[in-house]
Each structure stands twice: as C-alpha cells, then as structure tokens.
Amino acid sequence: MKKNRKPESFISKTFYPGGPEELRKFILSEMKYPELCLEKGIEGVVQMQLDVDNKGNTSNIKIKSGVHELIDAEAMRIASLLKFAKTHNRGVRITFHETLNIQFSITEYKIRHAEVKITHPTGIRVVYSTTPAVASDKPAESPKPQEQVYNISIKLND
Numbered sequence: 499m500k501k502n503r504k505p506e507s508f509i510s511k512t513f514y515p516g517g518p519e520e521l522r523k524f525i526l527s528e529m530k531y532p533e534l535c536l537e538k539g540i541e542g543v544v545q546m547q548l549d550v551d552n553k554g555n556t557s558n559i560k561i562k563s564g565v566h567e568l569i570d571a572e573a574m575r576i577a578s579l580l581k582f583a584k585t586h587n588r589g590v591r592i593t594f595h596e597t598l599n600i601q602f603s604i605t606e607y608k609i610r611h612a613e614v615k616i617t618h619p620t621g622i623r624v625v626y627s628t629t630p631a632v633a634s635d636k637p638a639e640s641p642k643p644q645e646q647v648y649n650i651s652i653k654l655n656d
Contacts, residue, residue, distance in 0.1 A: 512550045512582045512594050521580075525600055528576050531607045532568035540566050543601045544573035550594045554582035565602060573600045 514521040535541070542565035549558040559577045564570040577598060585592065 509587050509590075509592060510585055512552075512554065512585050512596075514580070515583050524580070525576055526606070526610055528579055529600075529602070529607065530572060531602065531604070532566075532572060535566055535569055535602070536604060536607075539604060540569065541602050541604050542566075542569070543599050544570055546573060546577055546598045546600070548577055548596055548598055550582045550596055552585050552587070552591045552593070554584050556580050556582070562597070569602050573602075576600060 514524075543563070544561065544565055545563040547558075547560045547562050548556050550556055556577055559574050561570050561574070564573075577600075580598075585594075
C-alpha cells in the first residue's frame with residue numbers, strides 16, 4: 499500500500515475561478531473605457547498591487563504603474579469587483595499579495611462594445627450595440643475555441 503504524498507506547500511494559493519482566460523473575460527466585460535481617453539487615444543497597461551483575503555475578496559488596491567488618472571481609476575474599480583476562490587489553509591487566515599495587469603486597448607474595446615446607429619425612414623433611431631456574452635452556469639453546447647459570443651441589445655429612441 500502506497501503512502502499518500504504530502505502537499506508540496508502548507509499554503510494553498512488563491513486563484514481566479516476558471517483561470518487566467520476567465521479573468522480576462524471578466525475584466526473585458528466590466529471595462530468602461532473613459533470617454534476622454536477614447537477621444538485622445540490613450541491606452542496602455544495598468545499594473546496594480548492588491549490583497550486577496552481567504553474569502554477571495556480584494557482590498558488595499560494600489561497602482562504600481564499607471565497610464566492616465568481616469569484609466570487608473572477604472573482599473574481600480576474593476577479590481578475591486580474581482581472575486582477570487584476561497585482558500586482553506588487549515589484554519590489559518592492568509593492574505594495574498596497579488597500583482598494584476600489590466601490592458602486598456604481602444605481597438606479591442608471598440609470591437610467588444612461596438613455600436614451602430616441607424617435612423618429609420620419613419621424617424622425612429624435604432625441603436626445596435628454588442629457586448630460580450632457573460633458566461634452562464636450551463637456549459638455551451640459545443641463552442642469552437644476561437645469563437646466569440648456576443649449579446650446584441652437594440653434600443654429604440656423616440
């Protein structure tokens with residue numbers, strides 16, 4: 499009979515449920531690019547330091563390397579919404595210090611949040627906007643790995 503191996507570390511590190519790809523999708527779905535930065539073409543990577551407690555909550559968010567004050571504020575807002583997996587380290591409450599990089603790319607943002615405005619001959623203005631679909635609890639039927647799924651919302655304005 500073989501003995502069970504001990505874990506390599508006493509402490510199990512926190513992680514984002516679904517891994518880095520799900521973290522990226524969440525960040526992109528929550529991102530609201532500041533209008534001023536869109537107009538001026540400001541983009542870049544915001545590097546942050548944040549703490550993650552044993553319940554998966556983020557706190558003590560600090561900008562290590564910023565781009566613009568509006569973009570930095572948006573990055574901090576997104577980081578505060580993150581919810582990591584809970585850790586169970588044998589009853590010991592541990593706070594992890596993580597580094598998070600959020601890329602603000604105007605091209606990618608416009609692709610993911612496209613808007614088309616059409617004025618109907620009757621005078622009704624229709625706005626078609628696309629937003630990335632939020633993952634549901636049910637797995638997709640059989641999506642292709644590179645396939646992007648979007649929700650399309652239509653607003654009718656008087």
